[in-house]
Amino acid sequence: xxxxxxxxxxFIGSHLCxxxxxxxxxxxxxxxxxxxxxxxxxxxxxxxxxxxPKFTFHNVDLLTADLDGLLKDIDTIYHxxxxxxxxxxxxxxxxxxxxxxxxxxxxxxxASKNHPIHKxxxxxxxxxxxxxxxxxxxxxxLFPLSPYGITKxxxxxxxxxxxxxxxxxxxxxxxxxVYGPRQRPDMAFHRFIKQILKGDxxxxxxxxxxxxxxxxxxxxxxxxxxxxxxxxVIGETFNIGGKERATxxxxxxxxxRLSGEKAKIIYLPKINGEPKHTWADIANAxxxxxxxxxxxxxxxxxxxxxxxxSIYSE
Numbered sequence: 001x002x003x004x005x006x007x008x009x010x011f012i013g014s015h016l017c018x019x020x021x022x023x024x025x026x027x028x029x030x031x032x033x034x035x036x037x038x039x040x041x042x043x044x045x046x047x048x049x050x051x052x053p054k055f056t057f058h059n060v061d062l063l064t065a066d067l068d069g070l071l072k073d074i075d076t077i078y079h080x081x082x083x084x085x086x087x088x089x090x091x092x093x094x095x096x097x098x099x100x101x102x103x104x105x106x107x108x109x110x111a112s113k114n115h116p117i118h119k120x121x122x123x124x125x126x127x128x129x130x131x132x133x134x135x136x137x138x139x140x141x142l143f144p145l146s147p148y149g150i151t152k153x154x155x156x157x158x159x160x161x162x163x164x165x166x167x168x169x170x171x172x173x174x175x176x177x178v179y180g181p182r183q184r185p186d187m188a189f190h191r192f193i194k195q196i197l198k199g200d201x202x203x204x205x206x207x208x209x210x211x212x213x214x215x216x217x218x219x220x221x222x223x224x225x226x227x228x229x230x231x232x233v234i235g236e237t238f239n240i241g242g243k244e245r246a247t248x249x250x251x252x253x254x255x256x257r258l259s260g261e262k263a264k265i266i267y268l269p270k271i272n273g274e275p276k277h278t279w280a281d282i283a284n285a286x287x288x289x290x291x292x293x294x295x296x297x298x299x300x301x302x303x304x305x306x307x308x309x310s311i312y313s314e
Contacts, residue, residue, distance in 0.1 A: 007081035146273030180217030241280025
């Protein structure tokens, strides 16, 4: 199978490409090295990929790229590219979100309707839900709290329109706080671990009682990759959540124990646009994708600590 992965040098994208290549697929990766992750880390993410004869990489901007050329002979599209993050999506920094999360998605959908692809898999986020209580099902009402969430929900609506009008075979995935090796430097676990290891004050936005459904990267990739072999998933939306939830304060305690370092914590005002709690109902993914997260939070944090030590060891 020949698969296009946009955002291939990113956190989730690079792991997905590795898994697809391991399973003997032909992979076409696209990335323009934008976003909060420094270019040298993204290049390191794909260092082993580019030497694989089954992997072809294109450093191009999807807003101007020859999409018909990229989509030639492609069976499945994983559209992971975009500008991530709630905190940076306010004010004047909103423009890149509109360009890369909305305009690029529309352009890729427009090109896809002219090609015989089997699945167009769109990476969305739990941020489309907003503030909810209890487990969240995919059919919940959607009230994003941030401009970032609005752009991802707009991407979902564009997918719906292109499926309904042009028959583009859409599947939507909503990720819940994915973590692990290669996690973006702006994400909480990466920041916490780096600050603790360097002896810097650890900054928490809010009182630390906010909780998340944390999803280890390997579990996330298992859910994503499972879509390839599943029939009757077109038009479906799947929550991709983790094995367990925890508060931020509980996460800090675990990192302290695993790293052997004591955190110097500074509590800062809560950030606008972030819900107090997230909790994925993954019954749909379990029943249709046979998705069963396996990695505990402690196991996953230990692996991410090892990764953070390695990239900041010099």
